[in-house]
Amino acid sequence: MRNIHHVQVLWPDCDPAGILFNVNYYRWMDDATFYLFEKAGLPWDELKARYGAPGVPLVSSHADFRSPAKFRDKLAIESEIAEWGNSSFKVSHVFRIGDRVAAEGWERRIWCIADPVDPAKITPAPIPDDVRKALGG
Amino acid sequence: MRNIHHVQVLWPDCDPAGILFNVNYYRWMDDATFYLFEKAGLPWDELKARYGAPGVPLVSSHADFRSPAKFRDKLAIESEIAEWGNSSFKVSHVFRIGDRVAAEGWERRIWCIADPVDPAKITPAPIPDDVRKALGG
Amino acid sequence: MRNIHHVQVLWPDCDPAGILFNVNYYRWMDDATFYLFEKAGLPWDELKARYGAPGVPLVSSHADFRSPAKFRDKLAIESEIAEWGNSSFKVSHVFRIGDRVAAEGWERRIWCIADPVDPAKITPAPIPDDVRKALGG
Amino acid sequence: MRNIHHVQVLWPDCDPAGILFNVNYYRWMDDATFYLFEKAGLPWDELKARYGAPGVPLVSSHADFRSPAKFRDKLAIESEIAEWGNSSFKVSHVFRIGDRVAAEGWERRIWCIADPVDPAKITPAPIPDDVRKALGG
Numbered sequence: 001m002r003n004i005h006h007v008q009v010l011w012p013d014c015d016p017a018g019i020l021f022n023v024n025y026y027r028w029m030d031d032a033t034f035y036l037f038e039k040a041g042l043p044w045d046e047l048k049a050r051y052g053a054p055g056v057p058l059v060s061s062h063a064d065f066r067s068p069a070k071f072r073d074k075l076a077i078e079s080e081i082a083e084w085g086n087s088s089f090k091v092s093h094v095f096r097i098g099d100r101v102a103a104e105g106w107e108r109r110i111w112c113i114a115d116p117v118d119p120a121k122i123t124p125a126p127i128p129d130d131v132r133k134a135l136g137g
Numbered sequence: 138m139r140n141i142h143h144v145q146v147l148w149p150d151c152d153p154a155g156i157l158f159n160v161n162y163y164r165w166m167d168d169a170t171f172y173l174f175e176k177a178g179l180p181w182d183e184l185k186a187r188y189g190a191p192g193v194p195l196v197s198s199h200a201d202f203r204s205p206a207k208f209r210d211k212l213a214i215e216s217e218i219a220e221w222g223n224s225s226f227k228v229s230h231v232f233r234i235g236d237r238v239a240a241e242g243w244e245r246r247i248w249c250i251a252d253p254v255d256p257a258k259i260t261p262a263p264i265p266d267d268v269r270k271a272l273g274g
Numbered sequence: 275m276r277n278i279h280h281v282q283v284l285w286p287d288c289d290p291a292g293i294l295f296n297v298n299y300y301r302w303m304d305d306a307t308f309y310l311f312e313k314a315g316l317p318w319d320e321l322k323a324r325y326g327a328p329g330v331p332l333v334s335s336h337a338d339f340r341s342p343a344k345f346r347d348k349l350a351i352e353s354e355i356a357e358w359g360n361s362s363f364k365v366s367h368v369f370r371i372g373d374r375v376a377a378e379g380w381e382r383r384i385w386c387i388a389d390p391v392d393p394a395k396i397t398p399a400p401i402p403d404d405v406r407k408a409l410g411g
Numbered sequence: 412m413r414n415i416h417h418v419q420v421l422w423p424d425c426d427p428a429g430i431l432f433n434v435n436y437y438r439w440m441d442d443a444t445f446y447l448f449e450k451a452g453l454p455w456d457e458l459k460a461r462y463g464a465p466g467v468p469l470v471s472s473h474a475d476f477r478s479p480a481k482f483r484d485k486l487a488i489e490s491e492i493a494e495w496g497n498s499s500f501k502v503s504h505v506f507r508i509g510d511r512v513a514a515e516g517w518e519r520r521i522w523c524i525a526d527p528v529d530p531a532k533i534t535p536a537p538i539p540d541d542v543r544k545a546l547g548g
Binding site: 034071 | 305
């Protein structure tokens with residue numbers, strides 16, 4: 001179970017050095033995780049009704065920038081769940097331009113549920129079996 | 138009643154032509170209106186409790202780009218309410234680098250209140266007198 | 275000659291009110307104009323070599339926000355050149371979610387050429403006939 | 412040698428969960444490094460003329476998100492060079508809201524110089540002594 005999400009590097013994504021500004025990779029990791037969940041039949045805006053989960057919060061993230069991307073480059077972002085914990089999981093992302101790796105990164109996220117009485121109170125919870133299964137775990 | 142908000146043009150705000158990308162002006166108009174309201178003693182996150190108003194939604198905006206801004210330029214954004222309607226108002230913004238005008242723009246916003254029963258239902262409402270007064274109207 | 279560019283409203287595009295933040299429309303107008311030029315066979319990074327034109331700078335822009343867009347909404351952006359001047363032109367954009375109009379906007383841009391000796395010196399120039407024709411003018 | 416850069420969490424920085432969207436931390440690390448260099452008397456747009464260095468490219472970055480930041484929160488970002496290599500260095504950043512840590516992160520950057528004949532050709536180079544000294548190394 002993995003997903004490939006495609007983006008094109010556009011003019012305002014690039015900095016005065018003419019290359020893709022690094023922060024966009026983090027934005028696109030978030031987008032790519034969203035699309036991985038979509039493919040798994042787990043749209044983020046339905047997680048609350050189905051599981052009491054107000055999203056899948058990020059606890060840490062990381063990226064290594066291998067080679068520059070330029071205006072009009074087309075990136076394929078390959079995403080999958082690389083590690084499963086009890087309530088946390090790691091999503092890995094590889095950004096490719098053709099065969100060349102432009103960047104690699106990962107996000108650690110936690111499964112959590114909102115208190116039914118006070119929705120602002122959020123606590124980590126075991127990842128439901130069907131969520132794990134849908135995502136290939 | 139007017140406010141001057143200062144921003145500096147940073148590296149990722151600029152595009153490969155080496156100049157400030159135009160969309161940032163719209164982001165900064167929104168920020169400048171927030172600070173105008175702050176100065177008037179009307180923090181946006183207190184409008185709901187005080188007036189039942191879930192923010193001041195934008196209905197249209199406009200900008201004229203006069204001269205380019207560059208990396209490290211310091212912009213002074215002068216903002217004031219330029220027009221008052223019954224439930225709508227226009228915020229004008231002038232962006233200056235020293236004496237030179239980099240851009241001018243405006244936002245039309247409406248005062249509205251959320252339905253107490255269904256908060257997603259929002260309707261325009263007359264601008265309260267003390268809000269108008271605090272903003273110089 | 276018109277182009278339809280598709281975008282999906284993602285999580286970070288939305289604000290705490292849960293709706294698409296207005297500034298994204300301006301970013302997407304810029305993207306939509308880029309794709310209109312692509313469709314016309316006029317990729318922006320080839321304009322310099324082919325015409326001595328360092329891009330098509332924006333001189334003003336405007337948007338009217340008709341109805342809110344939400345997380346996961348799919349927007350179709352219909353773009354075309356709505357007015358031709360000698361060296362300036364207006365690009366119109368309509369954002370639709372299904373049949374509903376979410377926003378309408380336009381950009382005024384100028385055709386200009388860089389001085390061959392000092393590339394930072396840019397002056398408006400008549401729009402070449404083949405550019406106009408490729409864009410439906 | 413360290414710098415503290417201040418930012419305020421504004422409306423469009425927050426997501427529909429009402430909290431600061433994580434990607435902004437990466438943007439602000441880049442900004443904070445820029446201001447650390449400013450304080451050290453090393454403005455990024457003068458590095459080329461003074462050292463032949465076209466910026467200080469990022470090779471990797473990382474962040475741990477400790478506690479949520481909200482609309483109107485004021486963040487103090489404390490930045491310093493945490494590690495020195497021969498041509499690479501690590502910038503650490505701590506984001507605080509009052510005494511509470513909202514996030515911690517770091518960037519690994521390399522010192523490099525552009526080929527005088529072909530400026531697009533960039534190679535790592537030893538960090539000049541005065542640069543290292545100015546930054547507290």
